[in-house]
Amino acid sequence: MKKLIFIGLLVPIGCLDTKEESNESEEEGQPQGYEDEEGHTGCTNDPASDNPSDGEEEETVDDSEESGDPSDESASDPENDDPDSEDTSDPEESGTPNSPVAVCSVSPNPVNPPFDSSAWDGSESYDAGGGPLIYEWALISHPEGSAFLSFDSAYTSSAVMVNFMPDVAGEYLGRLTVTNEEGLSDTCDVLLEAVPSQNLWIEMSWEHSGDDMDLHLLSPSASADWNSAVTTDQDCYYANCTWSSPDWGQVGYAGDDPSLDLDDITNVGPEIIHISDPENSGLYTVVVHDNPALVYDGSNTVTVKIYLNGSLVWMDSKAISAEDSYTPFAQIDWSSNAVIPL
Helix, strand or coil: CEEEEEECCCCCHHHCCCHHHHHHHHHHCCCCEEECCCCCEEECCCHHHHCCCCCCEEEEEEHHHHHCCHHHHHHCCCCCCCCCCCCCCCCCCCCCCCCEECCCEEECCCECCCCCCEEEECCCCEECCCCCCEEEEEEEECCCCCCCCCCCCCCCCCCEEEEECCCCCEEEEEEEEEECCCCCEEEEEEEEEECCCCCEEEEEEECCCCCEEEEEEECHHHCCCHHHHCCCCCEECCCCCCCCCCCCCCCCCHHHCCEEEECCCCCCCCEEEEECCCCCCCCEEEEEEEECCCCCCCCEEEEEEEEECCEEEEEEEEEECCCCCEEEEEEEEHHHCEEEEC
16 A cells, blocks of 8 residues: 655655664764755755755655555455355354254043043154153143142153043143253143043042042932932932942933942042933932041032033032031033033
8 A cells, every 4th residue: 555745845754763763874874854044954965955945745655565464464365355255163063062852742632531541752852963862741730620730750751651541621731851962951842632522521529638528410300309319329429320320311221321430539539420421301410428438627629510512511619518418519401501500
C-alpha cells in the first residue's frame, strides 16, 4: 500500500530526526537539517533544500512493506478467503458423545380388563453410536381405584414387559428411559387404555386400608325391596358370585348372569362386578357393605364407578363409618342406559 507524503513548507522527512538520531546521522554522513534567516528549513547536501519555496513535492512510501504486519499476510492468503473451505475437525474428537433414542409402544391397545394383558415394548430403541442400552420402565399414572401403583420391579429393566393386566378401566401411562454407555438418556411415554368388554361394569374402591368393604349388585327382581334381598340369590357378592354365578333373567342363559371378577379384603380394592348382556326390564341396585370382619376407626371414603357399553357414565363417593352397614349408591336402568343416584 502506497502513502503520499507532501513536502512543501513543512519540514522535509529527512530532517525529522530527533537530536539523538541527528548525532547518529552526522557520524554516518547523512544530510542534516538547517534553518535560514527567513525561517525556511532544509537539509544540507539536499538539492531540494536550495529552493525550499518551490511548491510541494510528492514522495511515495510503501507502507505495507515497512509495517511487516502479519495480519496483512493472512488477509491475502487465498485459502483463508475461501468460503467453501471444509471444517476437518472430528466431532467425536471434540467430545460430543452420541445420544440414545427411546422408542416405545404397547399392544394390544386398548385392552379389556381385568384378565386380558398387554406388552410394553421398547425394543425399537437404539443408541446413535451403536452401543448397548439400559432400560427402565415406570408407571407414571393410573386410573383411580387401581391397585397397580407401579410396574412389577422384576420386569422394569427389560426391553419388553409382557403380561401387564390392568385391573380397572381407564388410562395407564407408561414411561421408558434408555441410557447408553456414556450416561446419556432419552425417554418416551405411551398410553394404554383399558376398556370393559362387558356392557354393564361396576367398580368399587375405598380410601383407607384395614377396612373390608364389599360390593353388592342386586337383580331387577329385588329392586322394589333391595334391603330384604341382600345375601340372597338375587344379590351378587363375594359369597355366591366369585367362582360361580347366580342364574338371573333368562333361565340357563349365562349372558345375563352377574360375575364378581375382583374381590379385595385387606387393601383398598378394587372390586368389580360385570354383566355381559343385562336384562332390559327392571332396575339393578348397587350397594356397599362395610364388613365387620375388619374394623377401621373413623370414616372411610368409598368410590363407585359405573360403565355402560364400555364408557364411564357415573361416579360417586360416600363416607361410610358404621360397621356392618349397607349403603345404597345407585340404580341402573339398562333399557334406557340411565343411572339413578340413591
